[in-house]
Amino acid sequence: xxxxxxxxxxxxxxxxxxxxxxxxxxxxxxxxxxxxxxxxxxxxxxxxxxxxxxxxxxxxxxxxxxxxxxxxxxxxxxxxxxxxxxxxxxxxxxxxxxxxxxxxxxxxxxxxxxxxxxxxxxxxxxxxxxxxxxxxxxxxxxxxxxxxxxxxxxxxxxxxxxxxxxxxxxxxxxxxxxxxxxxxxxxxxxxxxxxxxxxxxxxxxxxxxxxxxxxxxxxxxxxxxxxxxxxxxxxxxxxxxxxxxxxxxxxxxxxxxxxxxxxxxxxxxxxxxxxxxxxxxxxxxxxxxxxxxxxxxxxxxxxxxxxxxxxxxxxxxxxxxxxxxxxxxxxxxxxxxxxxxxxxxxxxxxxxxxxxxxxxxxxxxxxxxxxxxxxxxxxxxxxxxxxxxxxxxxxxxxxxxxxxxxxxxxxxx
Amino acid sequence: xxxxxxxxxxxxxxxxxxxxxxxxxxxxxxxxxxxxxxxxxxxxxxxxxxxxxxxxxxxxxxxxxxxxxxxxxxxxxxxxxxxxxxxxxxxxxxxxxxxxxxxxxxxxxxxxxxxxxxxxxxxxxxxxxxxxxxxxxxxxxxxxxxxxxxxxxxxxxxxxxxxxxxxxxxxxxxxxxxxxxxxxxxxxxxxxxxxxxxxxxxxxxxxxxxxxxxxxxxxxxxxxxxxxxxxxxxxxxxxxxxxxxxxxxxxxxxxxxxxxxxxxxxxxxxxxxxxxxxxxxxxxxxxxxxxxxxxxxxxxxxxxxxxxxxxxxxxxxxxxxxxxxxxxxxxxxxxxxxxxxxxxxxxxxxxxxxxxxxxxxxxxxxxxxxxxxxxxxxxxxxxxxxxxxxxxxxxxxxxxxxxxxxxxxxxxx
Numbered sequence: 001x002x003x004x005x006x007x008x009x010x011x012x013x014x015x016x017x018x019x020x021x022x023x024x025x026x027x028x029x030x031x032x033x034x035x036x037x038x039x040x041x042x043x044x045x046x047x048x049x050x051x052x053x054x055x056x057x058x059x060x061x062x063x064x065x066x067x068x069x070x071x072x073x074x075x076x077x078x079x080x081x082x083x084x085x086x087x088x089x090x091x092x093x094x095x096x097x098x099x100x101x102x103x104x105x106x107x108x109x110x111x112x113x114x115x116x117x118x119x120x121x122x123x124x125x126x127x128x129x130x131x132x133x134x135x136x137x138x139x140x141x142x143x144x145x146x147x148x149x150x151x152x153x154x155x156x157x158x159x160x161x162x163x164x165x166x167x168x169x170x171x172x173x174x175x176x177x178x179x180x181x182x183x184x185x186x187x188x189x190x191x192x193x194x195x196x197x198x199x200x201x202x203x204x205x206x207x208x209x210x211x212x213x214x215x216x217x218x219x220x221x222x223x224x225x226x227x228x229x230x231x232x233x234x235x236x237x238x239x240x241x242x243x244x245x246x247x248x249x250x251x252x253x254x255x256x257x258x259x260x261x262x263x264x265x266x267x268x269x270x271x272x273x274x275x276x277x278x279x280x281x282x283x284x285x286x287x288x289x290x291x292x293x294x295x296x297x298x299x300x301x302x303x304x305x306x307x308x309x310x311x312x313x314x315x316x317x318x319x320x321x322x323x324x325x326x327x328x329x330x331x332x333x334x335x336x337x338x339x340x341x342x343x344x345x346x347x348x349x350x351x352x353x354x355x356x357x358x359x360x361x362x363x364x365x366x367x368x369x370x371x372x373x374x375x376x377x378x379x380x381x382x383x384x385x386x387x388x389x390x391x392x393x394x395x396x397x398x399x400x401x402x403x404x405x406x407x408x409x410x411x412x413x
Numbered sequence: 414x415x416x417x418x419x420x421x422x423x424x425x426x427x428x429x430x431x432x433x434x435x436x437x438x439x440x441x442x443x444x445x446x447x448x449x450x451x452x453x454x455x456x457x458x459x460x461x462x463x464x465x466x467x468x469x470x471x472x473x474x475x476x477x478x479x480x481x482x483x484x485x486x487x488x489x490x491x492x493x494x495x496x497x498x499x500x501x502x503x504x505x506x507x508x509x510x511x512x513x514x515x516x517x518x519x520x521x522x523x524x525x526x527x528x529x530x531x532x533x534x535x536x537x538x539x540x541x542x543x544x545x546x547x548x549x550x551x552x553x554x555x556x557x558x559x560x561x562x563x564x565x566x567x568x569x570x571x572x573x574x575x576x577x578x579x580x581x582x583x584x585x586x587x588x589x590x591x592x593x594x595x596x597x598x599x600x601x602x603x604x605x606x607x608x609x610x611x612x613x614x615x616x617x618x619x620x621x622x623x624x625x626x627x628x629x630x631x632x633x634x635x636x637x638x639x640x641x642x643x644x645x646x647x648x649x650x651x652x653x654x655x656x657x658x659x660x661x662x663x664x665x666x667x668x669x670x671x672x673x674x675x676x677x678x679x680x681x682x683x684x685x686x687x688x689x690x691x692x693x694x695x696x697x698x699x700x701x702x703x704x705x706x707x708x709x710x711x712x713x714x715x716x717x718x719x720x721x722x723x724x725x726x727x728x729x730x731x732x733x734x735x736x737x738x739x740x741x742x743x744x745x746x747x748x749x750x751x752x753x754x755x756x757x758x759x760x761x762x763x764x765x766x767x768x769x770x771x772x773x774x775x776x777x778x779x780x781x782x783x784x785x786x787x788x789x790x791x792x793x794x795x796x797x798x799x800x801x802x803x804x805x806x807x808x809x810x811x812x813x814x815x816x817x818x819x820x821x822x823x824x825x826x
Contacts, residue, residue: 007530072448074551116446
């Protein structure tokens with residue numbers, strides 16, 4: 001894509017009402033636009049990041065295996081009354097139909113997926129079963145000042161699993177932990193992301209979270225450096241030591257929850273009477289688990305954690321484009337012709353690149369490229385043309401090399 | 414994908430509360446599940462159809478060119494008051510924040526996209542500009558008994574364009590007509606879909622719609638058979654004849670609006686003071702257009718128009734899978750082994766297939782395949798194995814042929 005055709009522009013200053021680093025950087029770089037507190041538009045570059053994250057997560061979910069669906073945001077009050085959450089959940093958006101029938105605007109989908117599955121599930125042979133979706137969720141956040149880290153409207157991957165018994169749930173639970181770990185590895189987030197033991201709610205003693213260390217986080221966790229595991233401070237009474245090695249000398253850190261893994265047991269299957277016939281023909285309650293991962297929040301986490309004073313630094317797996325091509329030169333210079341040819345050749349090979357084809361000062365291009373933060377930058381100038389090479393720079397390390405076009409293609413993989 | 418792993422099942426009977434043919438068929442075939450009137454979940458097969466439609470439409474939008482964004486559902490009341498639609502639009506869902514601030518749940522996005530663009534647009538050189546999205550929309554429909562044809566929550570592609578003057582708007586307007594025509598051609602819908610002159614609202618005399626003939630439609634149009642054009646009955650006072658050839662002998666038909674194309678002029682740029690500096694440095698109001706296409710409605714239209722008494726008949730471009738593989742045989746029969754091998758070979762070549770690997774009666778498989786309605790069906794049985802061939806049948810015509818695996822691969826393109 002040619003940068004001159006992008007309708008967004010970078011800004012020197014962040015919007016005055018943004019306090020969170022992720023929102024400031026993403027707004028300045030033209031990835032997002034704030035509509036009101038906790039509600040953002042995703043602009044072309046930002047939407048590309050969401051799509052990259054979605055596809056990365058989707059592959060891991062399909063591999064579990066789980067089946068993808070799309071459940072609605074508008075949800076009947078009756079379902080929420082059945083589980084007792086209509087009154088209990090204080091951040092639930094409620095609205096009225098023309099006939100004054102009350103509806104919920106879904107912050108989560110247990111109240112929809114459980115009765116849905118009831119239509120298709122009868123025997124033990126139908127289990128296990130796992131269903132996921134990418135869905136816009138709504139939560140009436142009292143404070144929404146953390147940019148994409150805490151939205152009133154946000155994109156989430158939610159996964160629900162259905163099992164015959166707790167052993168089967170535990171197996172699947174462990175599989176999801178593995179899938180999440182793979183996702184964080186691909187995003188270069190695994191070093192600062194900790195599998196964290198947390199409170200389990202009404203059914204189970206514990207749940208698990210993936211917590212990413214950042215001063216912007218709202219959670220306090222205590223980490224075991226040797227096991228790369230953590231305990232959420234909320235259960236410090238119950239669990240004082242590392243759950244793996246028993247180490248009692250845990251370090252306190254600030255972190256944000258990137259994903260969670262929860263045993264629901266029969267909390268939802270009972271109110272909706274979701275049962276299966278076991279091998280003996282006896283009806284049993286289905287055992288459930290749920291597994292959330294905030295996609296737009298993950299974009300915010302990446303902006304918080306992978307950035308410097310010059311701007312964003314995307315990992316390849318989440319970058320809107322893996323390569324930023326900068327042509328330095330005026331009007332119809334050789335550098336621009338060579339860049340146009342390179343863009344064409346790379347696109348023909350299936351590579352996605354952002355070409356800054358604007359006729360502006362080199363310094364401005366470099367500053368914009370730093371702010372936008374694509375992982376690699378290729379520069380074509382009169383100087384590189386004389387050398388017969390392309391200058392390649394890594395955004396993260398600043399490392400430079402000079403490559404031929406063939407070498408550049410090979411390096412893009 | 415193996416059909417035995419799909420959590421949905423076909424049903425002989427449609428849910429008792431469905432009256433629309435599209436909803437009955439799609440629910441019976443396991444594509445959708447009704448949560449309440451006008452609100453549906455999209456199940457794995459249904460979501461695949463939506464994705465196919467989205468990708469098809471996306472390619473045409475990107476080609477205009479237009480840039481993809483994602484705008485929020487939660488919208489500030491102030492924006493809707495500015496355009497006067499907070500009170501005027503009777504089907505607008507309204508809700509309240511924790512601080513009792515009122516919000517709209519977006520049925521359309523002019524109130525968001527216009528002020529958004531204001532942040533990035535200053536000069537005539539920034540125009541024209543076109544922005545589109547795929548978004549879940551909400552509309553408080555008083556009657557929602559038409560399945561996917563009229564939803565309270567529905568998926569829509571909306572496109573907004575911004576221009577210096579009306580000539581430029583008209584050029585783009587014609588381009589979108591062309592893009593929409595290509596979409597209907599690819600869906601095999603162009604024969605029964607008419608470019609229809611309709612009322613233009615407050616700014617323009619006319620707008621255009623794409624109306625697809627179906628008894629399930631809510632609109633009455635008058636068609637000119639020779640020009641393949643139509644006039645919406647709502648403007649029969651103003652426009653009595655075919656707008657192209659002047660033919661006054663138009664045939665009255667029932668149809669459903671699949672897409673619309675609207676000149677907004679300065680209706681939205683004025684309240685939001687969206688202007689650009691022209692070549693002389695004078696501020697001018699931006700001229701706008703908007704272009705809607707209902708994605709979930711299109712799925713409903715396909716189900717209404719392309720189906721018979723046995724079930725759905727998807728066009729290749731919208732089918733959840735282009736090929737349905739049926740293996741006939743018991744347990745570990747040769748047919749099942751051959752089907753497993755064929756599935757593997759086809760997947761390795763990048764073909765997506767649904768393999769009915771269930772051990773059930775052949776008649777049940779045929780009935781399910783008819784209901785699900787994939788465009789082509791490949792049958793492997795002891796009979797076809799003896800012949801060394803695969804039986805291929807077209808869902809629409811019933812036409813049969815016997816092919817070798819190499820021939821089958823070649824026919825899949």
